[in-house]
Amino acid sequence: MLSLGGMGIVVMGVFGGYLLAGGKMSVIIKALPFEFMMIGGAALGALLIANSMKVVKQTFGGVLRVIKGPKWKQKDYQDLLCLLYALANVYKKKGALGLEQHVEQPSESQIFQTYPKVLNDHFACAMICDTLRMMTLNLEDPHQIDDYIDRLLEKHHHEDMQGAQALQTTADALPALGIVAAVLGVIKTMASINEPPEVLGKLIGGALVGTFLGVFLAYGFVGPLSSRLSQIVEDDSRFYHVIKDVLVAIAQGAGPQLAVEIGRGNVPTAVQPSFFDLEQAVEQAPAVT
Template identity: 50%
Template structure:
C-alpha cells in the first residue's frame, strides 16, 4: 500500500512541480517513448547479462515485496513458537516419535497445524535438520550454533541477491541516461541548420534522457532496492528465532525457557505478548494431556 502511495507522491511532486513552475509536458511526452526504450532497454539488457535465470525469477518475485511488505506477521511468530514448543516437548518425551515428524514433515500432524510455516521450505528444513542432528547426538550447542550461523548467512546472502541486482540497475541508470542524452545531442548536431525553435525542442528532448536516467535511479529503482532489502532482513528474524530456540534446546533448558528465549529475541513489532503466548502454550498442553 505504502509503495503505491510513494510512487504516486513522487510522480505528483516531480511533474506537478515542473508544471507549476511553467514547464510544459509536450516535449517530455514526445521524447519519452524513445528515451525510455533506450534507457530501459539497456538497463534490462544489462540485468539479463548480470544474472542467471533463477536470479532473474527471484528478483521479479521480490519486487512484489515492495508493495506486500514482510511475509511473516505477529501471528506467524506466535505459531512458530507453538510449533517449536510441541517439537521440543516431543523430542524429550519420545525421541522415536519425533523422528517420524522431522523425516516427513508433510505428513506430520504437528506441522499440519501450522500450514503457513509448513509451506515455507527454508523454515521447515532448518527446524527438521537441526532436530535431526540433535537426535544423532550431534548436539554440541557451540558447534551447532556455528553451523546454523553459516547456514543462515548463506541463506541471507541468497535472499538479498535481488536487492543487490536492483541496486546495480539503479547505479547504472544515470549513466545510461547520459548515453541517451548524448545520442540526442548527436541527432541535434546533424540538424544544426534548422531554426532555433526546432533545435530547442531537439535539445530539450535530448535532456529528457538525462532526466529519465536520474529519475528512474533515485526516484524508483533505488527505493525499490532499499525496500526489498528491508523486507528480506525483517523476514530474516523469523529464521533467527528458530535458531535461538533450538540452540537453547541444545543447552537443555526447559521447554518454556527455550520458547521465552525465542520470544524475547523477536523484534518488538512481531513479538507475541507474554500472556497471549502462555495461553496458546497452555492450550497445547491441555490438548496433549
C-alpha cells in the same frame, strides 16, 4: 501499499512542481517513449548480462515483495513458537524416537500440519527438521549446532540478498544510461543544425529528457526499491534467527517453555507476541498424540 503511495508522491511532486513552474509536458511526452525504450532496454539488457536467470527472477519477485511487505507477521511468530514448543515437548517426553516421526516426514506430522505457513516455507521447515534430526543422532553439542545453523543462515541471507543487490546495481547504472540516451539526442540535434531555433530547441529538450529519465528512475524508484527490499530481507531473516535461538536453547537443555521464551525475547518488537498471548496459544494448541 506504503511503497505504492510513495511512488505516487514522487511522480506528483516532480511533475506537479514542473507544471506549476510553467513547464510544458508536450516535449517530455513526445520524447518519453523513445528515451524510455533506450534507457529501460539498456538497463534490462545489463541486468540480464550481469545475473543468472535465477537472480533475474528473484529481482522482479523482489518488487512484488516490496509491494506486499514483510512475509512474517505477529501471528506467524506466535505459530512458530507454538510449533517449536510442541516439538520440544515431544523431545522432552518421548526422546529422539518420538521426535523422529515428525522430522522425517514433516508434511505428515500432526504438529507441522497445524501451522501450514511454517510448513510451506521450505527453508524454515528444513532448518527445523535437519537440526532436530541431527540432535536425534546424538549431535547435542550446543556450540556445534550454533555453528551449523549460523552457516545455514549466512548462506540463505546471501542468496536472498541477490535480488536487492541486482536492483541497486541497476539503479547505479541508470544515470549513465540516461546520459547515453541524451548523447544520442544531441547527435540527432547536430544532424539538424540547419533547422530554425524553435526546432532545435525542441530537439535539445527531447535529448535532455534522457538525462532526466535516467536520474529520475534511479533515485526516485529503483534505488528506493532496492533499499526497501534489503530491509524486508533483513526483517524476514529474523524469523529464522528465532528458530535458531529456540533450537540452540533446546540443545543446551532448556525446557520447552524456557526455550520458546528465549525465542520470543528475540522476536522483533513490532511483531512480538506478549508472554500471555503466547502462553494462551500454547495451551489452546491441539494435543499431540
